Amino acid sequence: MYILSPTPIKASNFVNEVDNTFMLILGISFFFLIGLTLTMLYFVYKYNKKKHPVAVQIKGSATLEVIWTVIPVILVLVMFYYGWSGWTPMIHPPKDTFNIKVVARMWNFTFEYENGKKTDTLFVPQNKAVKLSLNSMDVVHGFYVPAFRIKNDIVPGREKMSWFIPQVAGNFDLFCSEYCGMNHSYMITMVKVLPQEQFNSWYIDTTKKVAANIESPTANGQRIMKNIGCFACHTTDGTKLVGPSFKGIYGNPVTVVTGGKEHDVKVDDEYIKRSIYDPNADVVKGFNQGLMQPYKGQLSDADVAQITEYIKSLK
Template sequence: MIEQTTKDASTFVSQVDGAFVFIFGISILFLVGITAFMVYYILKYRKSKNAEATHIEGSNTLEIIWTVIPTILVLSMFYYGWSGWKSQTEIPDDAIPIKTIARMWSFTFQYENGLITDTLYVPKDQAVKLDLVALDVLHSLYIPAFRVKQDMVPGKKTDIWFESEKEGEYEIFCAEYCGLRHSYMTSTVKVIPLIDFEKMTQIDSTALVNNNTVVDARQAGISVTRKYGCNACHTADGSKLVGPSYKNILGRSRVVIQDDEEIEVIADEDYIRRSIYEPNIEVVKGYEKGLMLSYKDQVTEEEFMQLMDYFKYLSGQ
């Protein structure tokens, strides 16, 4: 269940909210004060009471007052903002690193033991550093409850950190428009006790480990699709998303667009390999070109074979 209250969700909450309340309070104070001042003098010096304009000399005292006071207030607001920004850039040395990967249109999280999840798990009362990697276009990781947000630029190393003080589940959003399914690019951060987090990250529980007798080939294939965010664009039940469904994919003919010409191909192992490594060479008719990037340097041969086993299962083979 997603938490509705964010008090103590992270150590940044009180600081960020305090700065917001301070700046908002000053803005309201000036809005009310200036409006009341303006209305008062409009009524006091209206034409019916002052038929002839009165010449008023300038006042050095007033000039100093309305220069010095706003300057002090602006510097105060700057200090609140700067101190909050500075604390969010000073990452503790003992922060737990978690690699965060963004691609159209999903987030995945990789821990030090190799575990990869599509939900972010973090321990309570422990600093966590997210190493942010964007594989395709500009994304932005935003956790409103923690008051943290950071753009993810392809080819540029960025990171953020936080420390949560309250167990629970909180929403993650992509806050930068990144394509057709940008609004679906969401995830969840789960804050759990430190002992549970240590148990989870001390063992390698991925489905991609050699000699893992607990996990069968189908589950391994599912893990591959989750690892690379395939499920953001493809389905396993035959329904249409950004790309074709995995269901009944193997052994069937399909019409593709190649060099602006329609040709018919059989979806065999070679076709699947081309679709993953060179996705824009043959685009299935009815789908857009250029929406999928090449995974040639990412999907290993072992992972590809696990995908094939999964696709065989979905194709009834």
């Protein structure tokens, strides 16, 4: 859709190289598709049974064998060269970059900036090299911005890198390009490219951060849970998803499986804290172990306390 557009948007510095390589390979493929199809139809017509009722053995031709070996090798090497020359700059970012940490989890992205800001939409400055540190908290995800012609797998346990220079201000789709579970198709967000001056104003504006600090613990807890993607697996209306619903659980008993044995526990502050820091220790009966990753080190005790206050409010 983006590449075959009559006037593709040059949204990043990689658009020309990727498009040129794509069109080269597409052109070569079409040339041989049409050429081979026409040749096949010609042979069907010329050597049909009516004209040649008796088959004739044809001897091989060393010249033809050399031609159809050498030419494809040359074409493959040409395609390899274009692909290599376009890919190499993608793995060598410049020194002066604006750095952002990308955290992917089922089923959302979180973007962490060096000044402490966290967003679920990627904000970047126009015409400035941006380097992304790609991290997955659970399974393999993909970071794919079609308009920028960049795509990288995000592998758990490995920090990967991607960089680009956004050249056009505007909003661009960002997808997870690797199947990552039930709600994979909803793992979509936006890249917002802002002119440098406008981006600077957004970046240094701490109004939202200050406002968050003076919100009630309940509102803060909801905000934290939204930012880390809790609502992708848990609901607040009593329905089941990947994990149990938060509605009405606080203060009530729940059956969990610990070390293969079932027992009842009361959902209180300590249980919620343990479930966040070590979610696979006590797994609610009827749900699978290993789907939720530990948040120890990612959330503070204060964050957990505010999450607990929000869960308490879900009667």
